[in-house]
Amino acid sequence: MLKLEAHLPDGKSHTVEVQVQDEKAEILLDGRPLSVWFRKLNESRCVIDLQGQMVDVVVHRSGRRHTVILGGRTYRMELFDQRFGRAAEEDAGEGIQSVRAEMPGRVVRLLKGVGEQVRKNEGILVLEAMKMQNEVRSPRAGLISQVAVQEGESVPAGQLLFEVR
Amino acid sequence: MLKLEAHLPDGKSHTVEVQVQDEKAEILLDGRPLSVWFRKLNESRCVIDLQGQMVDVVVHRSGRRHTVILGGRTYRMELFDQRFGRAAEEDAGEGIQSVRAEMPGRVVRLLKGVGEQVRKNEGILVLEAMKMQNEVRSPRAGLISQVAVQEGESVPAGQLLFEVR
Amino acid sequence: MFKKILVANRGEIAVRVLRACREAGISGVAVYSDVDRAALHVLKADEAYPIGPAPALESYLRMDHILEVAKRCRAEAIHPGYGFLAENPEFPEACEKAGIVFIGPGAQAMRLLGNKISALRTAREVKVPSVPSSGAVEDLATARKLAKEIGYPVMLKASAGGGGKGLRLVQSEKELEQLWQITRDEVAASFKDPTVFLEKYLPAPRHIEIQVMADQDGKVIYFPERECSLQRRHQKILEESPSPIVDPSLRRRMGEAAARLAKKAGYQNAGTVEFLVDRDRNFYFLEMNTRLQVEHPVTEMVTGVDLLHWQIRIAAGEKISLRQDEIQPRGHVLECRINAEDPENQFAPSPGRIQCLEEPGGPGVRCDSGVYAGSEVPIHYDPLISKLVVYGATREEALARSLRALSEYRIAGIRTSIPFFQTLLTHPRVLAGDLSTELLSEILQQPQTQDGEGWQEAVIAAALMYQQSQRRRIESAPSRWRTSAWDERC
């Protein structure tokens, strides 16, 4: 049985254990047993019979992050495989937190500088991509310990933008 | 360089050799060299730059048989990989020729029996599937040497229907 | 209004009904046979229940199973779609007994109009023209007189006829005299009943039909005609509205005739009155379809009226609020029925798994599809997988746009009638609107010339994709067994 931990955007987490035999899946969701019919259509799509309601589901995965489209609605979550444990960086609620560019773009404006105190969700800089400007915010309250980019600079995806501690 | 022989429905055949490096493909079509840009999108789809016209192509393969949808038109062909040679049964223009059910269905009527002389494309039996009746025809002129099914019988795909020699 | 509707059908029509339910805020229930467990109509439903094995007789035709599901899930109404149980008067009766609303006409009207003889009688009662014919004719003198009345050419037919026997086309009185005795003898030899009669011969008629809608108060409205002359083995394959030969006056006369018939029969909900139309634009009642038809989207697109929504509203007791004069055609609409069949192999069925599916889009294009990428087209049901319905400001624009849309389809895994439509919609007689119920078989008898263009590109594409698959195979398959497994898979 594969055991996973699902982290939802509302901060809650749940355990889910799955075992699949042909098109039958046995599931333990937070310990509650469920039995569902399940057919995988391709890499990103499957059909699940949820006791009378048959739904087709699109699941897009990027590392631990999963986007699930179900019944026309979009759900996001992170899945942690209990076999591998949770990566250390993810647990780092304390200490230095690095923020990287989610996509390539251009740094239009710096709103905060090194040494400034910031609140959680406070805007630190403005990135432009696809003709839109977007504030990149601090994931936590703290002190800006590094700003790794300059105004006007173009950054690739994954580039370190700033650190807060 | 991979060397293939393509058999078209009009009876003509052509040789094609391909070599691919990243998104550049070098091709010899009946000895004529061509260089095209090529990007595979997924298992059944690709985009090819045919010297100014960019086309997306769907290729569906079932063994040697290929169905190609290109520019909204459908092309069919068989491809023979020169490394493996051509299977003996395919070369059998002479001798006994077996005809199998292309899809599951029900035998509605037998039109010919064992020992009857038939012309090429003459109907031998009628198969029903999807509320439609379809004559299965003889691939060549000759004598019906075996009829392997009965009227009213349901047959799976691939089931031997009859032999003509 | 209903809170929950069960759809007693599958494929594109079940999807159509379920979409209407969702748009009306009604819960939609699907039923499915074993092979349809992951079919599109099941996925579009709010609830779905199994009703039996694949053969329709054991599932979609099982009234008892369907009604049991309806009762269990507390559906208040059932929509039958077309085919299966849609025109079986026992079904509305069984629904009534179970306290469930049948979305369609009552059993009585269905019986009256479903039977050709009583339908014809009803049509005559309300002066809806039908193909002129004599009663039984005993002797040549009477035959001569009646043939003159009907007008040549006429058909000399055995009352008990069938299979083309005892059937003669008679062009003139002289021919009648020559053929009378021969036909009599042939009929006497072929059938128990030697009676013959005369019927007007319609050379190359058109099939033109009128959609009607009637509410529970007996208000009947009619819609602009649909022409469905292009048929293969009596199966419509291309429909359009308006008809290239119908003018406003004929439209009104046909519409009023259809409405009279529906009213006389006490008809409720959606139905279609089919006519044959001859070269002089006379129309003759053929039969009535007591259900929503495959080609209903043509009417929806040309009038802007949603027939499904009205079907549901009427069944729920609402009155038709549309005025007859509000229902006007705008532009021109064509429908191609996309079947899972192989036009290059006598339209043989082509069931299987759809590997890749991309449907056309953009202006004026409506796809009513019953399949999706990854779904199975089973062998057990009819081959219609999708309807391509296309609007144009003019017939010419609708034709050109249909061709554009057809060229956008990408379907792999099964064969479809799409290449056939690409040829058909460029045929001079189709372009000219010069249609008849015989045209399609004439076209199909002509050799289908496939020009040689494009094969080089196709060969290159196939070779490149083959090469790619081989590359992967070589990299990932260490054993001979792997190689074979791969061959199976593709």
Place this chain on the structure above:
Amino acid sequence: MFKKILVANRGEIAVRVLRACREAGISGVAVYSDVDRAALHVLKADEAYPIGPAPALESYLRMDHILEVAKRCRAEAIHPGYGFLAENPEFPEACEKAGIVFIGPGAQAMRLLGNKISALRTAREVKVPSVPSSGAVEDLATARKLAKEIGYPVMLKASAGGGGKGLRLVQSEKELEQLWQITRDEVAASFKDPTVFLEKYLPAPRHIEIQVMADQDGKVIYFPERECSLQRRHQKILEESPSPIVDPSLRRRMGEAAARLAKKAGYQNAGTVEFLVDRDRNFYFLEMNTRLQVEHPVTEMVTGVDLLHWQIRIAAGEKISLRQDEIQPRGHVLECRINAEDPENQFAPSPGRIQCLEEPGGPGVRCDSGVYAGSEVPIHYDPLISKLVVYGATREEALARSLRALSEYRIAGIRTSIPFFQTLLTHPRVLAGDLSTELLSEILQQPQTQDGEGWQEAVIAAALMYQQSQRRRIESAPSRWRTSAWDERC
């Protein structure tokens, strides 16, 4: 008619134009930047040519490259789409010099109407109302007098203003007296030019626009209005026709005003006159868009007229054969702009590869898409990937159907604004048609409540798909390296 047209654009609008070309039997030529080599517009074209690197300044904005391609492939005309070069008067001039027809207005009309001041002057000349305002005001006494003429509330504004500085909302004469000197001082301190003036304040106005079409003979027709009040940062995101507040009389008056302006400016081809409409249904000229707009399909669907085909015909010298009274709205049409952006993260751009794409279908649904499954959404261009245009017999039906259609989208690989529309189209004020240009920012300020339903099913689905991927991984990956490679890929 032209034989070949080059489309100087990308994305959904290039696809739209190329579809029109195909339908008209015209060869369509695409141009593409390096990142767009396999983009949908390239695949829809009969020919395609590269014009430079990804940044628009080096490709789609390079007139010289585009004209060189046009000359080389012998295109007779160029369609600019919207954005990029569409409203740059130098482009039609350069086309003319190169002997190529520009499908759009002439450079002169474009200049006249593209400049706000000369456009406003032209509007006044033909009595098209604009927002009432004073000239420069020197003293409080004059201000009092002029404010009374304009009518309260008024805005007190700096001529040189910008960024909200020197901008005061004045509700009454008493307020004017209080604010006059403060504002004057602030303006004098903020700007070199201390001039202030008064302008009528329109609280929560609606954005309503009129599509016009003019041929080379100067015949101008107008179309039923589009309401585009729902905007985010001045970007329209939802458009509809008819407007919930426009009646036939207002429609005619706005249409005639727009036509007068186009005629006065010697306008040719398609254009749109934008108005603000206040609560008393007074309309005020805002600006004119001298191109085809993103939201043109709304008008096409509500009138049945193909604007693209007419654009091409007019550019080829054809006269408009449509009569003004033939152009009538039927039913109701809504358009949702589907963007590659993340509505749960301040609408951050979401470029990337589209892994899976299924678009809605069925009755009343039109998708104008610029992407396909497997295509890349690059970071360099605007985030519009598709437009969902939906027809209903009524506004209510169009809203319900839009929600149904939105629920049918399946897009994986990028994030889109679809979930946002699913919330927006259930907002009471949107349902009531109680719109204004300020509504969307009000809605966005409210906390977006996401109810907790469905997460169990989502977690189960994600876990099952993860399990399946692990199964394959375990079976096929013998080494640690393989495992990491797989992780990268997913």
